[in-house]
Amino acid sequence: MPSSNLFVGTFVHTTHLGHLEVLHDHIVAVDELGFIEDVCVADSLTGASYLARPEATITSLPQGSFLLPTFCDLHLHAPQYLYLGTGLHLPLMEWLNAYAFKAEEQLDQDPNGLARMVYTRLAERLIRAGTGAALLFGTIKEETNLILADAFQNAGLRGFIGKLSMDKSTRPSYVEASTESSLTSAASFIHRCEGLTAHLPKHQQLVEPVITPRFVPTCTDELLSGLGQLSADLNVKVQSHLAEARDQVDWVKSERGVDDIEVFDRSNLLTSRTIQAHCTFLDSPSLDRLKFAGTAVAHCPLSNVYFSSLPFPLREALDIGVGVGLGSDVAGGYTVDISTAMRQAVITSRIRDSARKEATRQPSHGASSSETGSLAIDWKEALYLATKGGAEALGLKTGQFVRGAPFDAQQINLVDPKSGKGLGQLDFFGTVDRVTIEFLEKWWCLGDPSNRSAVWIQGKKVL
Structure with missing residues (x-):
């Protein structure tokens, strides 16, 4: 019989958008490879057998605790962690030149x-901060991004590593030599990263390469087309910035038409x-376009x-x-903690909804969200996004406690x-006999x- 790590106690997860499930007095059995073998009620025949x-190793959660x-x-710019919380008074394109590059x-x-x-x-x-997986923008140099991948693999943290591709730049010393060399370097990085x-x-294998055109202003059409072909040929994920800020949107429109x-x-x-x-400047037809393409959005409410x-x-x-899903957008966002992104996502959505109601003078008292067409999300939905x-956006089976998931x-x-x-900040109450929805909120x-x-x-325990 294979050995198992048994976690006994309360488990909290969101099975789908808006639905929070609290599993009291359960067992989650984890096999030798780190996959969930079973989820069952502790006081059951199955639970008793585990x-x-x-040979089982049992971790019993203390009262008032949950997994x-x-x-x-x-969305996180790994090298920008160097200057976190700096220069946020500038417009995007100026900020990139002054700090990021x-x-x-x-x-x-x-x-x-x-x-x-x-x-x-x-x-x-x-x-x-409780983050188990991050989609990362790196720099243009292969070796530096391999060090990023190595750091995440050694830490036991899932990292999707993006070597920047940019054959155009407003900083002459920080740009790839040509379109051809940029494509060659992107392909080389993919193979070297996989080889780690x-x-x-x-x-x-916790790290993998991601094709990463920084955004349209730093890439020629030839480079973008070449990266699209590379992604298709090697079945590699892609990340970039889309419709983020007014100066960036206007820049692209004036240059590309x-x-x-x-x-x-x-x-x-x-x-x-x-x-x-980001995708903040997308209209309804553009959102439909993302849905049709199957493209996901990294929502970064703080940096927005x-x-x-x-x-x-x-x-x-x-x-x-x-x-x-949610992104910290370090260093456009000033913290790596996704809890901040969750809270900011709710705040922003409520401001949007209030502004719409004021603009239309639509009554809200006593009306349900379906009747008002509310633009707000609640904390449970934000937890799902986090x-x-x-x-799901990363193609991972994590995010909930189900059989077969890591x-x-x-x-x-x-x-x-x-x-x-x-x-x-929860020091204003003492004994918690049971983890309730109120305590979770x-x-x-x-x-x-x-x-x-x-x-x-x-x-594997990493903290």
Whole structure:
């Protein structure tokens, strides 16, 4: 009989958008490879048989604690962690020139020193924030991105690593030499990144390469078309920025004569393998276009406040079935903690809904969301975006506790298991006999890293 790691206690997950499930007094059995073998009620014949296994390792969750799937961050600029929380007063294109390009070039000039330090600390910080998988923009230099992949693999963290492709730049010293060299480097990076973990069993391969045209202003049509072909030939994911900010949108329109969604589409980069960040300037037909293509959106509500004059039409995208997850957008967003993105997503959606009601003078008192056509999302929907929504966008089976899924989980303690007192901002209440919806909402609003005591990725404890 194979050995199992048995987790006994309360489990919380979102099985689908808007539906939160709390599994009290359950067992999640995890096999030797880190996959969920079974989920069952502890006080059942099946549960008893698991608990009777002499070789089983049992982890019993303390009272007032629960396991939650790890978060997914769908949009993070890894080298920009170097200057987190800097220069957010500037418009996007000016900010890129003043800070982003310089920082990325700085890491490319010192990959084994500065870059390795920044990326190692970033991986550690993400794990402490409960993130189990991140989709990352890197720099233009292959070696620096291989160090990023290595840092995430060594930390036991899932990393989707994007070597930037950009054959145009407003910074002459930070650009690839030609379209041909950019395409050659992208293909080379894909093979070298895959080679980093080729010696490991499939379930231990935590990093993979992602084709990453920075955005339309830094890529010629020839480069974009070549990257689209490369993605199709090698079946590799694609990430970029789409319709993010007014200055960027106007730049593309004046230079190419069409919107950037058209440029991506004609380059075969708007596919089911693609995740596009922001999308704040997309109208309804454009959202339909994403739905038809199977392209997912990395919703970054915090950075949108700083760099976009429009919010992302989240409710409309969800209602037509566009895949959406959340992104921190470091360093356009000033924190790697996806909890901030969850809260900001709800805040932004409520502001949108209130503005619409004021504009139309539509009565809201006593009316249901279906009657008012509410644009708001609630905290349960935001939790879905942070976990299962992000996992689906990345093609992962994580994000919920079901048989066959990788065991990617974080332990949340509402109270200190030793003293019984509330932890962090939850210190205003004591004993928690049962994890209720009310307590979960309190944690969602007020929780911080002090409430997180452990993180597992693919069954391995990394925090």
